[in-house]
Amino acid sequence: MKPHTLSVLVENRPGVLSRVTGLFSRRGFNIESLAVGVCEEPEMSRITIVCIGDDAQIEQVMKQLNKLIDVIKVSDITENDRVERELALVKVTAEPGSSRAEIMQIASIFRAQIIDVGTRTVVLSITGDTEKIDALEKLLRQYGVKELVRTGKIAILRGAKTVKSTK
Amino acid sequence: MKTGAKILIEGLQREGVETIFGYPGGVVLPIYDELYNSSLRHILVRHEQAAAHAADGFARASGRVGVCLATSGPGACNLVTGIATAYMDSVPIVALTGQVPTSLLGNDAFQESDITGITLPITKHNYLVKRTEDLGHVIREAFYISRTGRPGPVLIDLPKDVSTKEISYEFPASDEVNLRGYQPTYKGHTRQIDKAIEMIMEAERPLLYIGGGVIASNAAGELVKLAESMMIPVTTTLMGLGAIPCDHPLNLGMLGMHGTRYANYAVTESDLLISIGVRFDDRVTGKLDTFASQARIIHIDIDPAEIGKNKKVDVPIVGDSKSVLQEMLARIQKKKDYQKWMSRIRTWKEKYPMKYPQDGALRPQFVIEQLSELLKGEGIIVSEVGQNQMWTAQYYCFRHPRTWITSGGLGTMGYGFPAAMGAHFARPDQVVFDIAGDGSFQMNIQELGTVSHYQIPVKVAILNNRFLGMVRQWQELFYDRRYSYTELPPVDFVKIANAYGIEGIRVEDCKDVRPALQAAIETEGPFVLDFRVEREENVFPMVPAGAAINEMIGGHIE
Numbered sequence: 001m002k003p004h005t006l007s008v009l010v011e012n013r014p015g016v017l018s019r020v021t022g023l024f025s026r027r028g029f030n031i032e033s034l035a036v037g038v039c040e041e042p043e044m045s046r047i048t049i050v051c052i053g054d055d056a057q058i059e060q061v062m063k064q065l066n067k068l069i070d071v072i073k074v075s076d077i078t079e080n081d082r083v084e085r086e087l088a089l090v091k092v093t094a095e096p097g098s099s100r101a102e103i104m105q106i107a108s109i110f111r112a113q114i115i116d117v118g119t120r121t122v123v124l125s126i127t128g129d130t131e132k133i134d135a136l137e138k139l140l141r142q143y144g145v146k147e148l149v150r151t152g153k154i155a156i157l158r159g160a161k162t163v164k165s166t167k
Numbered sequence: 168m169k170t171g172a173k174i175l176i177e178g179l180q181r182e183g184v185e186t187i188f189g190y191p192g193g194v195v196l197p198i199y200d201e202l203y204n205s206s207l208r209h210i211l212v213r214h215e216q217a218a219a220h221a222a223d224g225f226a227r228a229s230g231r232v233g234v235c236l237a238t239s240g241p242g243a244c245n246l247v248t249g250i251a252t253a254y255m256d257s258v259p260i261v262a263l264t265g266q267v268p269t270s271l272l273g274n275d276a277f278q279e280s281d282i283t284g285i286t287l288p289i290t291k292h293n294y295l296v297k298r299t300e301d302l303g304h305v306i307r308e309a310f311y312i313s314r315t316g317r318p319g320p321v322l323i324d325l326p327k328d329v330s331t332k333e334i335s336y337e338f339p340a341s342d343e344v345n346l347r348g349y350q351p352t353y354k355g356h357t358r359q360i361d362k363a364i365e366m367i368m369e370a371e372r373p374l375l376y377i378g379g380g381v382i383a384s385n386a387a388g389e390l391v392k393l394a395e396s397m398m399i400p401v402t403t404t405l406m407g408l409g410a411i412p413c414d415h416p417l418n419l420g421m422l423g424m425h426g427t428r429y430a431n432y433a434v435t436e437s438d439l440l441i442s443i444g445v446r447f448d449d450r451v452t453g454k455l456d457t458f459a460s461q462a463r464i465i466h467i468d469i470d471p472a473e474i475g476k477n478k479k480v481d482v483p484i485v486g487d488s489k490s491v492l493q494e495m496l497a498r499i500q501k502k503k504d505y506q507k508w509m510s511r512i513r514t515w516k517e518k519y520p521m522k523y524p525q526d527g528a529l530r531p532q533f534v535i536e537q538l539s540e541l542l543k544g545e546g547i548i549v550s551e552v553g554q555n556q557m558w559t560a561q562y563y564c565f566r567h568p569r570t571w572i573t574s575g576g577l578g579t580m581g582y583g584f585p586a587a588m589g590a591h592f593a594r595p596d597q598v599v600f601d602i603a604g605d606g607s608f609q610m611n612i613q614e615l616g617t618v619s620h621y622q623i624p625v626k627v628a629i630l631n632n633r634f635l636g637m638v639r640q641w642q643e644l645f646y647d648r649r650y651s652y653t654e655l656p657p658v659d660f661v662k663i664a665n666a667y668g669i670e671g672i673r674v675e676d677c678k679d680v681r682p683a684l685q686a687a688i689e690t691e692g693p694f695v696l697d698f699r700v701e702r703e704e705n706v707f708p709m710v711p712a713g714a715a716i717n718e719m720i721g722g723h724i725e
Contacts, residue, residue, distance in 0.1 A: 011348060015295075019287060026288050056475070063472035069292040069312060072348045165347055 003032055004058045005155050007163040008047040009073040016070045029061050033152035048154045075163045077155060084155040088133045093144030094122045103143055110136045171299040171330040172201040178306035184234050186592045188218040192238020194265035197330040213613040215242050217585035219249020222260040224586030227572045228547055229593035232314050233260040239267055240278030248579060250320045251289040255576025259318035261309050268328040269297055283324050291319030299332040311344040316351030317470040318383060355486030360494050363465045363482050370439035372508040373399045379406030380444015380468060381488045387568040389492035396499055400512055402430040404451055405560055406575045413564035423451040424710045425557045428519035428719055433512055434459050435717040443467045444488045447477040457715035467491050521561055529677050531630040531700045535562040537680045546598040547590045551583035551607030554636035557706040559602045581610025587625040598688055605631040605655060615667040618693040626687040628696045629660055640705045664695035671695035
């Protein structure tokens with residue numbers, strides 16, 4: 001059982017996302033994260049799904065996804081050389097004084113940006129792989145994380161290789 | 168200029184549709200108005216569920232796409248059980264539903280239901296058509312998706328304004344549909360087929376395990392040829408009955424929960440299971456770890472998701488059964504001698520034949536046997552669900568594909584009667600029987616109105632035991648005979664039939680069975696037979712839930 005990253009190319013039509021997520025819930029597959037958006041082809045969207053399962057379960061997920069008419073291609077890119085990113089926005093309690101300075105220091109170490117400063121809070125924006133965001137969140141917990149918003153992971157293959165419709 | 172409704176009817180006719188089953192309502196008025204002048208035959212059912220089952224029965228008997236039509240909201244929702252039934256058994260139907268006008272969509276309008284949302288998990292694909300301009304190609308796509316690859320139901324939801332809007336539209340001349348997200352594989356992988364043949368040559372105790380996929384792909388002829396040319400015994404699932412004649416020397420009958428002992432023993436001892444068009448359903452496999460545990464497994468199926476879903480497979484072949492079987496036949500060079508294996512199977516067959524008590528009581532198995540003898544295994548036999556279904560599967564001698572029509576996957580009570588109506592329109596040349604229980608028949612008994620109205624010559628044979636028999640059987644065996652809500656009060660089905668203007672006979676004695684069946688067959692229109700059978704007869708043999716399939720109980724009479 002380990003996380004798998006699936007890159008799913010779908011028709012950009014109403015209801016496609018519910019077809020995909022409905023499939024996961026009714027067949028008892030768990031989604032760790034899901035990110036969806038338009039892609040290089042205007043008529044298609046790309047969904048990046050992270051799900052956990054053993055090899056047989058992941059194989060079944062992919063086969064079932066492939067059966068959806070609106071799904072054009074499904075690739076498990078877990079074993080491929082790839083770049084992954086996730087964006088998180090974190091609202092942290094930061095009373096003026098030493099803790100605020102510490103938070104800003106942590107932000108700079110993580111190359112996170114402070115994108116909003118209030119009287120008692122700051123908002124950090126961080127981009128990176130899942131582990132980096134987890135690490136930052138853990139550090140910020142001691143100051144009080146008031147709100148955390150994550151986009152879910154997106155991933156792309158390194159080099160010239162692509163996840164593309166072959167049809 | 169054409170209305171959407173006109174485009175719809177034209178589209179159906181272009182797909183070769185002649186008969187549809189439906190029920191009118193508010194938002195389908197424009198479609199019904201168009202039907203009024205059309206050459207399409209519309210059969211008015213008495214409940215939308217029956218429309219879906221009739222379309223399904225039509226599709227199974229003919230191999231063509233069945234069509235049903237219902238209005239929005241309650242009409243559409245009433246189709247749901249029928250669509251789910253077709254989905255589970257991979258039956259090609261197109262369900263057309265009316266919808267509230269696009270301007271009201273999502274407003275909880277009168278008779279609005281999100282039927283595309285509701286049917287998402289039980290359709291192969293579905294459409295909510297929002298522009299009349301899209302309707303023509305949606306119809307074509309829907310039929311294409313429904314009948315190709317692994318067949319299945321497709322639903323098209325039609326808002327009222329889409330049906331009424333007039334546009335200038337001509338169907339494109341080319342029939343080609345090209346969907347980049349849907350490219351079924353028909354031809355099996357050559358190397359995999361070679362590997363399968365090698366395995367067959369190495370095997371000592373091979374067995375063909377055959378399911379509904381072989382019927383769906385019209386591959387019964389190829390299957391029998393393969394079995395005969397290699398002398399490999401065959402067992403079929405409930406859905407695969409009819410793929411090989413019942414009395415063929417290589418046929419072991421049905422396997423699984425109510426299969427024959429010899430089929431289940433053969434699976435258990437086989438060293439090579441050649442599985443074609445099957446899905447290793449729990450009713451077939453029993454305890455999965457012990458199912459065919461000595462065998463290597465070849466699995467041929469058009470749906471890659473079925474391969475390896477329940478059981479690890481040694482040689483997966485994705486492809487259409489017919490095409491793969493043809494390839495296999497072309498490559499087989501020498502015959503192998505499985506004499507030892509065949510004689511072991513013969514011993515089981517002789518030792519554990521299918522039997523039931525012969526004590527003069529009117530037993531359901533006897534009724535089925537008599538019908539089988541009378542029709543010589545010809546005709547189309549449809550069943551309801553439960554004991555009636557299992558006895559028919561066990562005791563009717565099926566000789567041809569598409570002559571056995573039953574709800575296997577979903578197990579839908581009330582399926583048989585309306586499906587039998589559909590089967591008649593597919594094969595008007597054939598006698599059509601619905602083998603029913605008194606419980607199941609009462610689930611769609613209102614269709615007596617339809618068969619009477621159109622004089623659809625469906626013969627209903629009710630195995631009337633005044634119980635929900637299969638549930639009662641489980642209560643007897645596993646719940647200490649506590650018959651919780653399974654006993655039904657007596658019903659005079661003959662009187663009910665008469666009230667609809669349909670003839671009927673009640674039968675209480677063995678000697679009257681044959682003449683009654685004969686009378687039903689000879690009567691031109693519909694007919695109802697009320698067989699008052701032994702009340703607590705059980706379906707045996709039986710594999711208890713969760714047991715290995717060779718651990719069967721009952722049915723072995725010394």
